[in-house]
Each structure stands twice: as structure tokens, then as C-alpha cells.
Amino acid sequence: MSEPTGRGRATLVAGEVEFGSDDAALLEAIEETGSVARAAETLGRSRARALRRIERLEEGFSELVERQRGGRGGGGSRLTETGRTLLGRYDRLSAAVAATAGVPETVVDGVVGTVDGELAAVDTGVGTVWGRHDGLAVDDRVQVRIGADAVTVRPVDGDTPDETSARNRRRGRVAGIDRGETVHTVRVAVDGATIRALVTDESARRLALEVDADVWLSWKATATRLVANAVG
Numbered sequence: 001m002s003e004p005t006g007r008g009r010a011t012l013v014a015g016e017v018e019f020g021s022d023d024a025a026l027l028e029a030i031e032e033t034g035s036v037a038r039a040a041e042t043l044g045r046s047r048a049r050a051l052r053r054i055e056r057l058e059e060g061f062s063e064l065v066e067r068q069r070g071g072r073g074g075g076g077s078r079l080t081e082t083g084r085t086l087l088g089r090y091d092r093l094s095a096a097v098a099a100t101a102g103v104p105e106t107v108v109d110g111v112v113g114t115v116d117g118e119l120a121a122v123d124t125g126v127g128t129v130w131g132r133h134d135g136l137a138v139d140d141r142v143q144v145r146i147g148a149d150a151v152t153v154r155p156v157d158g159d160t161p162d163e164t165s166a167r168n169r170r171r172g173r174v175a176g177i178d179r180g181e182t183v184h185t186v187r188v189a190v191d192g193a194t195i196r197a198l199v200t201d202e203s204a205r206r207l208a209l210e211v212d213a214d215v216w217l218s219w220k221a222t223a224t225r226l227v228a229n230a231v232g
Helices: 021-033 036-043 047-061 081-099 201-207
Strands: 012-014 017-019 065-068 076-079 103-116 119-124 127-132 141-147 152-155 167-178 183-190 193-200 214-220 224-228
Touching: 012 047, 012 081, 017 047, 021 036, 021 047, 021 076, 021 081, 036 047, 076 081, 103 127, 103 193, 119 141, 127 141, 127 167, 152 193, 152 201, 167 193, 183 201, 183 214, 193 201
Parallel strands: 127 224
Antiparallel strands: 012 017, 065 076, 103 119, 103 141, 119 127, 141 224, 152 214, 167 183, 167 214, 183 193
């Protein structure tokens, strides 16, 4: 297992809902255009897709967009105070991640066991890991590359996190915390390997993260890169 660095990417998490750059772009467009439909058109998305995404985000972050039905003055949409606050938090996190000198990647060698569309399951030393691929086949030898910015850390409270589609999960123990000014790198031991995660100072304090704490790690298959022919 090696430790190269990759591009930083900010993500806010509330329960099982993640807020990323595409979501920030959607809220910013709504604020600028005053309409979900116009915001979606600006971003090249359908209105229905934008509405579904807003509903999903609001399941985790509370009401973000105030929508008004059409009338004599016409309908429209605007961000709630919660929506504007969330955008501000995301902007600050994005700046902090961008300022981080390289984002660590956990790299694990493995062999493709299953291919399902754009995703593949790879048998590795830390179990089966799902990731995005480009033309892999069963039995191909690959590297699984997991960016620390894509890994979510949650405390163990006795329950396994709820299942969601295309998501990897592992239970581990915090082996160390490399503290930065606003973003920390948390090193978690999992089955003899070390998986790294970027955690903001605010989140680290809220989660009471410390060495030897038991935690759940989760990361999306779509945020996991599979590099073909990387193992000789």
C-alpha cells in the first residue's frame, strides 16, 4: 500500500446525505436566477433532476430552498437562511481543502471479481471494494485508489450505518491524527492497512475523534478509482 496524493474535493455530510461541488453550483445558480428551472437550464440539467436533488439534500440539511408557486407575480425560488449558511460553510471548506498541500490517497492492490456496468468489485486485502472503472474485466489486476477527501468518518455507536447504493464501508480504529490548521488527516487502521480521511477541525471536535477510537469509514464507489494493469 502506498500513499500518493490526489486532487482535493470538499464534501459536507449530514447523515447519509453528502453535499459536494455540484450541489453548491445548483444552490448558487438558484440564488442568482431566482428559479430552480432557470438554474437547472444554466447548469445543463433537467428541472426534475434538480428538484429531486434538492429534496434529497433537504432530507439531511433541512430546508434549503424556498419555492413559491406561480401567480400574478409569477413563481420563483430563493435560498433559505439555512441554504445560504450551508453554501458559506462549503466555500470555507473548499478553500481549506484547496490550501492543503496534496490530498493523500490510500492505494490497495487487488483483482477484479465482478463487473457491473461502470462499477467493478475488487478483491483486496481489506475486503471487497467497489469502484469506477473504464473497460476492466474479471480477473484484471488493478490498483484501488481512495482519496482521503472522499472518505467519511463516523463514530461507532453500536449500529452499522444504513445501507446505500454503491458505497464501501469498513470498521476501523483511529491510529493517528495529523492536525492541520482547519483540516486534519485521520489515519484509520483497517485489517492491517491504513486508510486516510480528511476531516475538518469542526467535525473532528463534534465527533470527538481521538487515537484508539473505533469508527466507521464509508466512501462511494463512484469516488473510488480503479487503475488497470497497475500491479505487475
